[in-house]
Amino acid sequence: MSRTTSMSSEWTNFGRDLMVSLTDVPRGQWTTHLCGQLRGAVRNGALRPGVLLPSTRVLAADLRLSRGLVVNVYEQLVAEGYLESRPGSATLVSSMASRPATANNTQQKVASQVVRHNPGLPDLGLFPRTEWLKAYKTALGNLPDRDLHYGDPQGYEPLRYQLADYLGRVRGSTATPDQILIVNGYAQALAILATVLPRVGIDTVAVEEPGSNGTRGQLQYWGISTPPATVDNHGLRVDALESTGARAVLVTPAHHYPTGVVLSPDRRRQLLAWVDAGPRYVIEDDYDAEYRYDHAPVGSLQPLAPDLIITGSSVSKTLAPGLRLGWLVLPTALVRDAVDTKAASDLAGPTLPQAALAHFLSSGAFDRHLRRSRRRYRQRRQELADRLEPHLPPDAITGLDAGLNLCIRLPRHLDDRKVAEQLRSRGVNCQALSYYHQTAPTQGGIILDLATTTDTHLDHVIASTGTEAT
Structure with missing residues (x-):
């Protein structure tokens, strides 16, 4: 008789599933075998500290065992320190139960190192939790059922319209919603560009020297060569760019990372002359232009050569990196291929966060947050x-x-x-x-x-x- 079961049981008012197997186990070994399975699940992390187990009555019924046998198993594991049992409450995995150094622990350590060694991230204590939650609830409440299907790979259309308005108002962009591609953070934007650009004959993208290691590493991972072009106190040196022989360059003109210099007006003119002598592209990383403290930020390069400038940004600096929301403003000639590449990568981005950001922009909450955070950072x-x-x-x-x-x-x-x-x-x-x-x-x-x-x-x-x- 098969005794493999995926339990669907109840403890108080909610169910608890547990995968255990007594297949082909002789009757006299059921207690030992069940004890061993639960003990092993705790040790290897499948059952984590604090996880509630089914009641003895439910587990016995689902396994077609006597309740007394299951009681004995639980009592044995409580005595060994694997489980905790409290009168009138559920049996749960002990908070003191030993478990291996899990990947989660390693990931937390790595994540903390990334944050600690990556200056330039926002103060996450300033994240507007109340207003973001309100935007999320409003978006969810207003979202038609059909929009919960697989979304548009180019991105949620209302968000693209809101971003076109915002970028025009704040960054001087002339982008239309049809030129905007919503991505899962700027890293995905780079992965898409690293796929699209070689199809138009570009497999080398010059990068600023010094420049973002993360950006350079992303491009290199996808097979793009990244020769350095020197940055001085006036920004990217276009003569150094010329010497690389690259037909594309990635720049941070509004606020160079990591030195903070701004691309001077003369260098902007030189860069535009360089790209116009193409076929070439400039990739403008507009990562934190909203945070200018002495005067209004310089405008985006995009409206100066919309067929030759690719602009990318995200909310990682203005809101939080964990939202994984970004965008590309693309020359019309690259839009279709970029959207197809996005679709091949993940079908489409998640709709709900995009809908929430659309409402966050349209309601003015984003502008209010920027004013508050800008005051704090200026101070x-x-x-x-x-x-x-x-x-x-x-x-x-x-x-x-x-x-x-x-x-x-x-x-x-x-x-x-x-x-x-x-x-x-x-x-x-x-x-x-x-x-x-x-x-x-x-x-x-x-x-x-x-x-x-x-x-x-x-x-x-x-x-x-x-x-x-x-």
């Missing part, structure tokens, strides 16, 4: 400047006027990687400037996070950079 930026500038040489700090990170240039005798490692050991979210270089830099620096740096952290920064006031 913190001033606090950092007041604290650091008396201890630093003139022009040692760049990036204070915009964005969520700043760059401190170090004296040439200091190894910035050793300084960064020392600071991280003291809890400072920072990275060495040389980390963002493909070639050896002439001067090191420290990239410091705006959102998480405390006064105590600043004491460590001042001491570690060897720039204490004397």
Whole structure:
């Protein structure tokens, strides 16, 4: 008689399923076998601490065993410390039960390292939970049933309309909804571009030097070569770009990452002349242009050459990276192939978060959040400047006027990687400037996070950079 079962049982008012098997187990070994299965499930993490088990009555009925046998099994595992049993309550997996170092623990450790070593992320304590929840509820309440089907691979149409309005109003973009592709964060945008561009003969994309390691790594993962083009105090050097021979370049013109410099008007003109001499493309990473503190941010490059500029961004800096919501503004000639690539990747993005963001934009909640967070970051930026500038040489700090990170240039005798490692050991979210270089830099620096740096952290920064006031 088969005794394999997937239980559908009840404890109080809700069901508990549990996969156990007594197939071909002799009658006299049922207790030992059931004990071993449950014990093993706790040990290997299949049953995690705090998980409720079916009642002895339900488990016995589903396995067609005597209740007394199941009671004995539970009591044995309670005695061994695998389960907990409380009078009048359910039996559950013990919070003290041993379990292996799970992938979840490893992932949490890796995730914390990514955050700790990635300055420039938003203060997640500023995330507008109440307004986002309201937008989500409103979107869900208003969403027609048909929109819960597989969505449009180009993205939820109302969101594309809202983004077209927002980008036109805030970034000067001339994008239409038909040119916008909704993606699961900027990383997916890069993966799509790395698939589409080779089909038009482009397998090399020049990148800024220094520049985002994550961006460069994404492109390289998908087979794109990424020669470096030097950035100086005026932004990308177009003569250095010319020397790479690349027919596409990825730039952060509104606020270079990680140094914070802005592409100067003259360099913008040179870059537009370069792309116009094509066939070439400029990929504009417009990652945090909303956070400008001294004056209005420079506009997007997109309206200056809409057939040659690809603009990408997301809400990772303005709201939270965990939302995984981003977009590409594409030249018309690339839209169809990009949408097909997105569809082949994941059919379509999730509709509900897109609908929530559409409402968040249309209701004005996004603008209100930006005003609040911009005030907070501006205040913190001033606090950092007041604290650091008396201890630093003139022009040692760049990036204070915009964005969520700043760059401190170090004296040439200091190894910035050793300084960064020392600071991280003291809890400072920072990275060495040389980390963002493909070639050896002439001067090191420290990239410091705006959102998480405390006064105590600043004491460590001042001491570690060897720039204490004397």
